[in-house]
Amino acid sequence: MHDVVIAGAGPIGLFLANELALSGCSVLVLEADQDPNPPLKALPLGLRGLNAGSAETFYRRGLLEAIAKASGVNAEKLGADPEAIEAPAPRQLSHFAGITLDAADIDTAALPFRLPGPAMEGFMTSLEAVATVLAEQASARGVEIVRSVPVTAVSQGDEDVVATAGGQQYRARWLLGCDGGRSAVRKLAGFEFIGTSPLFTGYVAQVTFTDPEQLPLGFNLTPNGMYLRTPLEGHLGMMDFDGGAFDRSERLTRDHLQTVLRRISGTDVTLDKVHLASSFTDRAMQVTTYRKGRVLLAGDAAHIHSPLGGQGLNLGIGDAMNLGWKLAATVHGHAAEGLLESYTVERHPVGAAVLDWSRAQVATMKPGHNAPALRRLVRELMSTPDGTTHVYRSTSGLFNRYDLDNDHPLVGRSAPDFRFDDGTHLGDLLHQGRGVALDFTTDRALKGAAQRWADRIRYAAGPVRNSLGLAAVLVRPDGVVAWASDTPDRDAFGLAAAQWFATPED
Structure with a gap:
């Protein structure tokens, strides 16, 4: 077994x-x-x-x-630059509904607890x-x-x-x-x-176009849907707002894909050959x-x-x-x-x-009569520093916060990548999938308390380039901060460690 x-x-x-x-x-x-x-x-x-x-x-x-x-x-x-003290501004940003935003508009001051790594x-x-x-x-x-x-x-x-x-x-x-x-x-x-029913049938395919010049690269929203061409050879995506009516058990034929593409794009583009194709919907279930x-x-x-x-x-x-x-x-x-x-x-x-x-x-x-007005409004809002920053926070995967019943603003968040003076990063200490106790005090104040959990928590002490004003941090094996403090409180550390690493017998 x-x-x-x-x-x-x-x-x-x-x-x-x-x-x-x-x-x-x-x-x-x-x-x-x-x-x-x-x-x-x-x-x-x-x-x-x-x-x-x-x-x-x-x-x-x-x-x-x-x-x-x-x-x-x-x-x-x-x-980041290995010599950097502060985290660099983000260089990449996901789109929203095909609306491309500029990463330069992100307000980095609104991205807390980031360190270079x-x-x-x-x-x-x-x-x-x-x-x-x-x-x-x-x-x-x-x-x-x-x-x-x-x-x-x-x-x-x-x-x-x-x-x-x-x-x-x-x-x-x-x-x-x-x-x-x-x-x-x-x-x-x-x-x-449970969840919600689909509004569209989506298609992704690798094709050979007879006349690809009719279809610009990138996201293309039209009165009948959306199509996408990427720089990858023959890569095509489409969204057909048919309420998810296409029977996805049917084989995807060249004629069907061409008909959908022509209707969405408003062109007479021709698909010479379909090499591979798949369909999907926007059904949202959990x-x-x-x-x-x-x-x-x-x-x-x-x-x-x-x-x-x-x-x-x-x-x-x-x-x-x-x-x-x-x-x-x-x-x-x-x-x-x-x-x-x-x-x-x-x-x-x-x-x-x-x-x-x-x-x-x-x-x-x-698509719809009111769709262009809605998209213009969304684009204007998303293109502001607050809107662009919101998109980045929502899609970067760095700013989720779990409710761990602790008021410290860092607890429940992904831990900053603290760097010790010898060049070791927190990320290096997590390779073995154990928790990490970070002790930034000069007298190794938490060493004794951390040793109780030595088989489950790795203890690391010493000065770091930027402690963010903290004296100690307990990081779970998944990189989430379980406890943080600006004072080396042994009792508080012990309670936090017990919450995540103690068995009922302990």
């Missing part, structure tokens, strides 16, 4: 496999597809954007350089690149990946759960559903999945809880929405980073009371906010 069986060998399932194996859990991954790199995951259709928060997550596990390299990106260009920017990648790096790392850590075995049944008892896949039964203490928007695990385990007994969900298995703004992969990575260490602690028997329940408590509101962000973009792009 394994500690954990994961359904789904996409980026989210593989990230979780790495997190659990890092802590010594035995992990088995079951994947329905036989091909580890199907065409839909490769460029151009597998094109995805990693936001700055996801880049930071990979950095904190020592994976940023490998994923950047697999994505054709120079990792050094994602970071190696992961300051997001970048473009592909599902194939991310999954390949994560699969290699998982295999090196002893994770077994079994392919061509779709999950067909799930049953669970008080002590274990059984997944039937490929005609075999796989028993584990926990089952994770990371098997996408049409998750079999979600359905078989009986999760409630499970009411991310856990039912010994079954948990992450990524698209827990929430689906339109791909506008590229939030799906990033939201799933955030789920995985939040869940991995909590489930590992549960497996090893040293989870604090209520720790696993905090996964839903913390991540469900983040998912709900992304669904609403997606809905707002769809409503802004929907």
